[in-house]
Amino acid sequence: MKEFFRTHGIVGFLLALVGALLLAGCGGDTASDNTLPTPTVGSLNVNVNPADATVVVSGPESFTQTFTGNQLLIDLKPGQYAANAVREGYVDADSQINVVAGQTSSISIILLPPPTVGFLNVNVTPADATVVVTGPDSFSRSFTGNQFLADLTPGQYTAIATAPGLGDAASQNNVVAGQTSSISLVLLPPSTVGSLNVNVTPPDATVVVTGPDSFTQTFTGNQFLTDLASGQYAAMATAPGFVDAATQTNVIAGHVSTISLVLLATPIITEAPRAVYRDGQGNLIPLTSNGLQSGQFVFYAWLEDKPLGIVTTELTSTPVSDPGKPLVSEQMEYAPSFTQNLACAWVGYTDDTGVVRPVIGADVRWEIDQWWSDRENSMQFGASDDNRVALGYGVFDDQADTRTNNARLPAQR
Numbered sequence: 001m002k003e004f005f006r007t008h009g010i011v012g013f014l015l016a017l018v019g020a021l022l023l024a025g026c027g028g029d030t031a032s033d034n035t036l037p038t039p040t041v042g043s044l045n046v047n048v049n050p051a052d053a054t055v056v057v058s059g060p061e062s063f064t065q066t067f068t069g070n071q072l073l074i075d076l077k078p079g080q081y082a083a084n085a086v087r088e089g090y091v092d093a094d095s096q097i098n099v100v101a102g103q104t105s106s107i108s109i110i111l112l113p114p115p116t117v118g119f120l121n122v123n124v125t126p127a128d129a130t131v132v133v134t135g136p137d138s139f140s141r142s143f144t145g146n147q148f149l150a151d152l153t154p155g156q157y158t159a160i161a162t163a164p165g166l167g168d169a170a171s172q173n174n175v176v177a178g179q180t181s182s183i184s185l186v187l188l189p190p191s192t193v194g195s196l197n198v199n200v201t202p203p204d205a206t207v208v209v210t211g212p213d214s215f216t217q218t219f220t221g222n223q224f225l226t227d228l229a230s231g232q233y234a235a236m237a238t239a240p241g242f243v244d245a246a247t248q249t250n251v252i253a254g255h256v257s258t259i260s261l262v263l264l265a266t267p268i269i270t271e272a273p274r275a276v277y278r279d280g281q282g283n284l285i286p287l288t289s290n291g292l293q294s295g296q297f298v299f300y301a302w303l304e305d306k307p308l309g310i311v312t313t314e315l316t317s318t319p320v321s322d323p324g325k326p327l328v329s330e331q332m333e334y335a336p337s338f339t340q341n342l343a344c345a346w347v348g349y350t351d352d353t354g355v356v357r358p359v360i361g362a363d364v365r366w367e368i369d370q371w372w373s374d375r376e377n378s379m380q381f382g383a384s385d386d387n388r389v390a391l392g393y394g395v396f397d398d399q400a401d402t403r404t405n406n407a408r409l410p411a412q413r
Contacts, residue, residue: 039102044073046083047108053087055109059099072104085109115178120149122159124185129163131185135175161185167254191254196225198235200261205239207261211251237261238318243282277349277357278319287349287359296350297359302326303343315346315358322348322356 048055051069058064060079065071078101084094090111097105124131127145134140136155141147154177160170166187173181200207203221210216212231217223234248242263249257266282275287300323305312309327314320323346347362 040078041075042078042099042101043104044076044081044097044099045104045106046071046073047106048085049108049110050087050090053085053090053109053111055083055085057081057083081105081107083107083109085111087111089113091115116154117151118154118175118177119180120152120157120173120175121180121182122147122149122185123182124161124169124187126163126166126187129161129166129185129187131159131161133157133159133183157181157183159183159185161187163187165189167191192230193227194230194251194253195256196228196233196249196251197256197258198223198225198261199258200237200245200263202239202242202263205237205242205261205263207235207237209233209235209259233257233259235259235261237263239263240318241266275359275361277351277359279351279357280319280353280355282319284360285351285357291349298322298325298348298350298356299345300324300326300348301343301345302330304330306330320358 044057046055046057047070054066054068055071056064056066057073059081060077063077063081065073076099078099080096081099082094082096084092086092091114093109093111095107095109097107099105120133122131122133123146130142130144131147132140132142133147133149135157136153139153139157141149152175154175156172157175158170158172160168162168167190169185169187171183171185173183175181196209198207198209199222206218206220207223208216208218209223209225211233212229215229215233217225228251230251230253232248233251234246236244236246238244242265245261245263247259247261249259251257267284276284277287279285300310302310306327306329309330310325311323314323347359348356349359350356
């Protein structure tokens with residue numbers, strides 16, 4: 001060795017040593033020793049402004065971590081991560097990103113103060129219409145056509161559009177801070193007709209509406225009438241068991257008028273006097289003792305309905321009216337043996353206006369007499385308006401009798 005140092009010196013020694021080391025490294029299987037392991041986790045760098053905001057990060061396998069300000073998160077399972085930042089006086093903000101194994105991902109979140117103004121988008125047709133928008137704090141802006149209004153104080157805004165030859169249009173909308181609201185205005189030619197909304201109670205009442213130019217329409221229940229000429233319209237409603245109702249209103253072009261009809265139920269007689277009649281308004285009018293002795297009663301009894309005689313249709317009309325006196329031929333009829341006839345009776349009272357009203361609660365006497373004027377096997381039908389009770393009060397009995405027999409006398413056969 002001393003000889004080696006004397007011959008080759010220190011440099012030679014070092015070269016020999018390096019060579020020896022290289023030969024030692026070449027011995028055996030060295031490939032596996034230089035391979036790095038496959039990464040299985042990643043990192044996430046979270047930056048937030050302002051720096052004192054609270055951040056919550058969540059991710060795979062129920063991962064969650066809460067911290068304040070910026071943070072570098074390591075050893076994270078690969079996958080989707082979400083970060084949500086909050087701070088008092090600011091609007092919450094959030095973001096998402098995918099974390100990859102062996103890499104560092106980044107999320108930057110900036111919180112902003114809450115917005116204090118909003119926006120309004122105004123669209124108008126036709127495009128040359130003039131629009132005036134008014135709102136809070138005496139706001140007013142005029143322009144032509146569509147317009148986008150920014151930096152508006154939150155609140156209610158009204159837009160009115162006008163154009164020559166067209167009807168005005170108006171609309172309102174609420175402007176919210178941080179949002180864009182919209183108003184659309186469409187101007188149409190001036191309307192020449194109007195509408196009428198008719199509401200009636202009860203809903204099965206029949207309504208008749210009349211108006212200008214001989215207009216008339218009949219319907220049941222509520223109805224919305226359109227394309228009506230301007231002018232005065234009248235509506236009358238009727239229903240069985242109810243008092244008629246009527247009203248009127250003026251229909252204006254371009255507007256909707258309303259008529260409401262409420263029919264009141266006909267009063268139910270609970271503690272009524274002995275006899276009453278209904279006046280023209282459907283009210284119950286008691287018959288007083290003076291009325292009973294006034295001779296203003298009419299009483300009709302009949303067997304048949306013949307032309308020029310009693311008009312039975314008046315008894316079923318609304319309101320009921322005087323059917324007229326029956327003919328003598330309507331009060332007498334002979335029926336074959338072992339048969340019978342139908343006898344009818346009606347009581348009316350002539351009120352102060354001269355109109356005959358039907359009496360409610362009048363007593364009508366019906367009598368069947370098998371023996372009459374010695375006619376064997378004969379029948380008599382008789383009708384009386386008060387069962388002759390009024391005689392006890394000094395009132396003449398307003399009666400009329402109709403008789404029919406099931407057999408005539410031998411000389412009449």
